[in-house]
Amino acid sequence: MFPKPYLIFVGDVPYSTATKTALGVRRWAPQDCVGQWRLSRDAVDLELPDFDARAAAAAGARSLLLGIAPIGGQLPTAWIPYCIEALEHGLDLVNGLHVKLADIPEIADAARRLGRSLHDVRYNRQKFAVATGRKRTGMRLLTVGTDCAQGKKYTALALTQALRARGVAADFRATGQTGVMISGSGIVLDTVVADFVAGAAETLSPDAADDHWDVIEGQGAIFHPAYAGVTLSLLHGSQPDALVLCHDPTQREIGHYPGFALRSLRETMQMYRSLARVTNPRAQFVGISLNTCRLSDEMARRQCQNLAAEHGLPCFDPLRFDSREVVDRVLALVNACVLTD
Amino acid sequence: MFPKPYLIFVGDVPYSTATKTALGVRRWAPQDCVGQWRLSRDAVDLELPDFDARAAAAAGARSLLLGIAPIGGQLPTAWIPYCIEALEHGLDLVNGLHVKLADIPEIADAARRLGRSLHDVRYNRQKFAVATGRKRTGMRLLTVGTDCAQGKKYTALALTQALRARGVAADFRATGQTGVMISGSGIVLDTVVADFVAGAAETLSPDAADDHWDVIEGQGAIFHPAYAGVTLSLLHGSQPDALVLCHDPTQREIGHYPGFALRSLRETMQMYRSLARVTNPRAQFVGISLNTCRLSDEMARRQCQNLAAEHGLPCFDPLRFDSREVVDRVLALVNACVLTD
Numbered sequence: 001m002f003p004k005p006y007l008i009f010v011g012d013v014p015y016s017t018a019t020k021t022a023l024g025v026r027r028w029a030p031q032d033c034v035g036q037w038r039l040s041r042d043a044v045d046l047e048l049p050d051f052d053a054r055a056a057a058a059a060g061a062r063s064l065l066l067g068i069a070p071i072g073g074q075l076p077t078a079w080i081p082y083c084i085e086a087l088e089h090g091l092d093l094v095n096g097l098h099v100k101l102a103d104i105p106e107i108a109d110a111a112r113r114l115g116r117s118l119h120d121v122r123y124n125r126q127k128f129a130v131a132t133g134r135k136r137t138g139m140r141l142l143t144v145g146t147d148c149a150q151g152k153k154y155t156a157l158a159l160t161q162a163l164r165a166r167g168v169a170a171d172f173r174a175t176g177q178t179g180v181m182i183s184g185s186g187i188v189l190d191t192v193v194a195d196f197v198a199g200a201a202e203t204l205s206p207d208a209a210d211d212h213w214d215v216i217e218g219q220g221a222i223f224h225p226a227y228a229g230v231t232l233s234l235l236h237g238s239q240p241d242a243l244v245l246c247h248d249p250t251q252r253e254i255g256h257y258p259g260f261a262l263r264s265l266r267e268t269m270q271m272y273r274s275l276a277r278v279t280n281p282r283a284q285f286v287g288i289s290l291n292t293c294r295l296s297d298e299m300a301r302r303q304c305q306n307l308a309a310e311h312g313l314p315c316f317d318p319l320r321f322d323s324r325e326v327v328d329r330v331l332a333l334v335n336a337c338v339l340t341d
Numbered sequence: 342m343f344p345k346p347y348l349i350f351v352g353d354v355p356y357s358t359a360t361k362t363a364l365g366v367r368r369w370a371p372q373d374c375v376g377q378w379r380l381s382r383d384a385v386d387l388e389l390p391d392f393d394a395r396a397a398a399a400a401g402a403r404s405l406l407l408g409i410a411p412i413g414g415q416l417p418t419a420w421i422p423y424c425i426e427a428l429e430h431g432l433d434l435v436n437g438l439h440v441k442l443a444d445i446p447e448i449a450d451a452a453r454r455l456g457r458s459l460h461d462v463r464y465n466r467q468k469f470a471v472a473t474g475r476k477r478t479g480m481r482l483l484t485v486g487t488d489c490a491q492g493k494k495y496t497a498l499a500l501t502q503a504l505r506a507r508g509v510a511a512d513f514r515a516t517g518q519t520g521v522m523i524s525g526s527g528i529v530l531d532t533v534v535a536d537f538v539a540g541a542a543e544t545l546s547p548d549a550a551d552d553h554w555d556v557i558e559g560q561g562a563i564f565h566p567a568y569a570g571v572t573l574s575l576l577h578g579s580q581p582d583a584l585v586l587c588h589d590p591t592q593r594e595i596g597h598y599p600g601f602a603l604r605s606l607r608e609t610m611q612m613y614r615s616l617a618r619v620t621n622p623r624a625q626f627v628g629i630s631l632n633t634c635r636l637s638d639e640m641a642r643r644q645c646q647n648l649a650a651e652h653g654l655p656c657f658d659p660l661r662f663d664s665r666e667v668v669d670r671v672l673a674l675v676n677a678c679v680l681t682d
Binding site: 130131192195198228231257259 | 471472473474530531532533534535536538539540564566567568569570571572573574575577598600601612615616619620
């Protein structure tokens with residue numbers, strides 16, 4: 001979808017949640033990153049060669065990736081010349097910011113003049129059909145959460161890698177802008193008109209071989225007061241065979257929604273399972289993925305053990321512990337399907 | 342929102358589901374209809390004076406309402422001159438078709454030249470914020486369904502009328518194009534970008550007096566494989582105190598989705614209640630509204646009695662039986678809130 005490899009623009013933004021897209025692309029698609037473009041010593045260091053547009057183009061870069069979130073989501077005026085410089089050196093722009101580069105006249109004009117493309121990842125112009133509910137071939141895993149930002153994307157990426165490491169044909173299916181920038185394809189679901197979100201989710205994981213896995217990045221949370229609708233449409237359109245619940249064990253309330261207490265993992269899984277079975281009666285949980293970044297190693301391990309025992313499911317942190325048991329469960333599902341079909 | 346009253350265009354379309362918007366506006370907003378414009382004897386008769394654009398303008402009409410659905414949703418070329426004729430006689434166009442009149446050059450040009458507005462009801466350009474989850478003042482009733490097209494709009498309209506007849510301040514809140522054309526305001530929810538649907542639903546029923554009721558038109562169904570996401574966003578954003586379940590007792594499967602069996606009313610209500618309580622812990626069912634158009638009077642009455650006994654809720658058909666008991670329950674909720682607050 002986007003010309004790769006990328007030169008990653010970090011500007012002068014220090015390490016923070018504002019740099020998470022850049023860090024995500026660096027971490028999960030290292031083969032697609034030729035360098036970083038830093039404008040200050042304080043800027044986050046992605047541990048990539050430091051290039052400007054000219055040097056990156058010489059090193060083979062085909063796009064400048066804007067993976068930092070400036071405050072307010074607007075593009076600082078000072079960054080416009082760097083964007084134009086990249087276009088002049090033959091790079092496309094891959095933009096994950098809220099601002100649309102196509103709406104910035106200097107950049108739009110330069111792109112037109114130079115025959116380059118502006119990929120505004122958050123602005124989807126693709127049209128989707130209404131969901132059909134038709135069961136597709138192949139196997140699907142969807143990560144779901146107790147809230148937003150619980151590790152759904154990283155869990156899906158880690159499980160895709162782990163499946164591939166076991167020789168299984170597996171594809172990561174991105175549903176948010178960072179995921180789309182990491183994988184170079186996917187659908188930014190939250191930009192789709194409401195009636196077509198389940199249909200878009202159907203398009204995202206098409207018919208595949210019986211033992212092929214699509215590992216789909218979840219969005220939102222089913223008890224989230226603002227985003228549950230997107231979560232449900234994705235759940236229905238994905239028709240997952242396997243679900244993995246993502247959770248931060250230190251969290252008590254929905255982020256930014258004080259007073260909205262998280263439900264128990266049991267209630268949350270029950271709700272997901274019951275709604276998922278509308279489009280796939282076989283939907284079941286195969287694991288729990290904990291985001292333990294706020295816990296010590298010892299605490300994290302104990303939490304995983306406790307939850308595993310409580311729910312009878314493997315429990316892991318994809319950035320800390322191995323996912324072997326979850327992958328075992330996933331693979332067992334394929335055999336179960338083959339046996340009962 | 343739209344200039345009223347309307348001249349309703351029915352063209353040459355005979356009575357059918359294609360004429361339901363025209364019939365709905367005629368039935369629920371008779372005070373807003375000055376006449377009908379029929380091009381053929383076979384066209385549906387709304388029992389309004391037969392006018393062309395000139396005669397309607399003389400009788401006070403301010404808009405031509407396109408409330409028929411031509412096959413495929415496109416505007417037949419033969420209708421374009423009638424649209425232009427209406428513009429020439431000083432009428433706006435209120436259009437519920439899938440086609441956008443603003444995209445038809447002859448019509449767009451004429452509107453510009455004559456200074457008239459084209460209200461393409463299905464194309465919402467309003468921007469909404471992400472839902473806040475903040476509890477609003479006032480009371481809210483939402484109609485929900487076992488499927489699409491079970492009477493959610495008519496039930497909401499009938500209950501609004503019944504509440505007003507009892508001297509209660511009540512507003513119908515439209516969420517679909519027919520509802521918007523009937524009430525002259527509202528939000529066509531299924532055209533809103535997914536992330537903002539719950540936010541749009543919050544906007545739709547703003548803070549109000551403690552004993553004021555917003556009666557909100559539901560959309561889709563919570564077990565619908567394509568539209569459940571919209572249903573859930575509307576449920577969360579509406580934060581209803583009262584829910585009314587709409588159902589066609591002769592239906593066994595989701596319409597146009599063979600193999601997707603309807604769930605029991607009990608399971609359906611349980612799911613709605615449990616999800617509604619995310620944003621309003623007081624949410625409860627106050628009645629069941631049956632669409633009994635396929636049943637005899639005797640059968641309809643028996644069905645209502647049986648379901649009322651089974652679920653301990655008043656059960657009625659808003660087009661056939663009175664809604665007194667449901668309204669009693671609705672009004673009792675206000676007292677309950679005042680007592681516990």
